[in-house]
Structure formats: structure tokens, C-alpha cells
Amino acid sequence: MDRAIATLQQPFLSPAEIAASRAVMGLDTQLIADGTYLLAECESRLAGCGGWSARATLYGGDHSTSLRDAAMLDPATQAARIRAMYTDPDFTRRGLGRMILTRCEDAAREAGFRRAEMMATLAGEPLYRACGYEVIEPVRSAPVDGVSVPLIRMGKAL
Structure with a gap:
């Protein structure tokens, strides 16, 4: 994850934003x-890795406690969450992200969800658009040491 954040975000974010x-x-x-949560092994x-959730948390890792909400979502009225999608920079452009995303969407659909949402990075947005996701709203993260990160809330009907 750290390699993906550090390397793949460079064209989009400043060093402080990274x-x-x-x-x-x-x-x-x-x-x-x-x-x-799914892992992809190659060579x-x-x-790569990524997951989906029936819980309310939209994004953030274990250390982002203010972003976490373990409440269960209602598949009939709420969107599943696509979470923590990362591809190692050595393995981009091989279809791993798309494969993981498709498996996450299939599992969410099987759980009764009719929609999925995610908080995308600027680097991930082109893949998600190509997979049918639409921009809901651009947002900025809560500031960390005075620096916020541009993100994009995206959604898709499953």
C-alpha cells in the first residue's frame, strides 16, 4: 500500500499531500x-489488494479512527463500500485492479446491494470511470498537519 501511495500518486499530489x-x-x-478483503499475487x-464492505466506513485505515463507522448498511437502501484498493507500482496496467474490483462488486451484489460507492484517489479515478463509476462529488480529506488530500466520491449501480 505504501508503495502504491508513494509512487502512483506522484503525478497528482504534492509531496506534502502524499x-x-x-x-x-x-x-x-x-x-x-x-x-x-482480497489479495492478488503475481510472480x-x-x-494488488482491495475489498468491499457492508459497513458504513467509506475510507480510511486502522489509524484513521475518526473516519471509521462499523454500523452495518442496509443493502436495500444504501450502497456497499469499495475499500482500500491498491496495486503495486510494478504490476499496474495488467488488469489486477479491475479483477479485484469486479470480484468485490460481484460479492456485494450477492449480499443484496444494488449500488456501490467509494472514495477514489486521483490516480484511481480513470480505472473507476472505465468500470462505470460516476463522480458523486470531489472532496478533500480532513487536514493532516495542515494538509488535506483531494479525493473523489464515486458511485455505480451494481
Whole structure:
């Protein structure tokens, strides 16, 4: 995750925004506990990861406690969350992100969700648009040491 944040965000964020991203983004281990986090291995290396959630948290890792909300969502009226999608920079442009995203969407659909939402990074937005996601709103993270990170809330019908 750190390699993805540090490398793939460089064309979009300043060094200060990348540093703030590390404090905002990351793995929420609730996804692992819920059994909704996927890993992709390629060439005997961890190449990508991502998950989905039926909980209210939209984004943020374990260290982002102010962003976390473990409340369960209602699949009939609320959107599943696509969470913590990362591809190692050595493995981009191979379809791993799309594969993980598709599996997450399929699992959310099987759980009864009709919609999915995510908080996308600027680097991830082109992939998500290509996969049918639409911009709901551009946002900025809460400031970390006075620096906020530009993000994009996106959604899609499943």
C-alpha cells in the first residue's frame, strides 16, 4: 500500500499531500475480519489488494479512527463500500485492479446491494470511470498537519 501511495500518486499530489495520504489511507483490518478483503499475487509477490464492505466506513485505515463507522448498511437502501484498493507500482496496467474490483462488486451484489460507492484517489479515478463509476462529488480529506488530500466520491449501480 505504501508503495502504491508513494509512487502512483506522484503525478497528482504534492509531496506534502502524499505524506498526508499515508495518514488518511491504508488498510482497515475490519475488512479482513469480515472476510471481504482480497489479495492478488503475481510472480510470487503481493501485486494488488482491495475489498468491499457492508459497513458504513467509506475510507480510511486502522489509524484513521475518526473516519471509521462499523454500523452495518442496509443493502436495500444504501450502497456497499469499495475499500482500500491498491496495486503495486510494478504490476499496474495488467488488469489486477479491475479483477479485484469486479470480484468485490460481484460479492456485494450477492449480499443484496444494488449500488456501490467509494472514495477514489486521483490516480484511481480513470480505472473507476472505465468500470462505470460516476463522480458523486470531489472532496478533500480532513487536514493532516495542515494538509488535506483531494479525493473523489464515486458511485455505480451494481
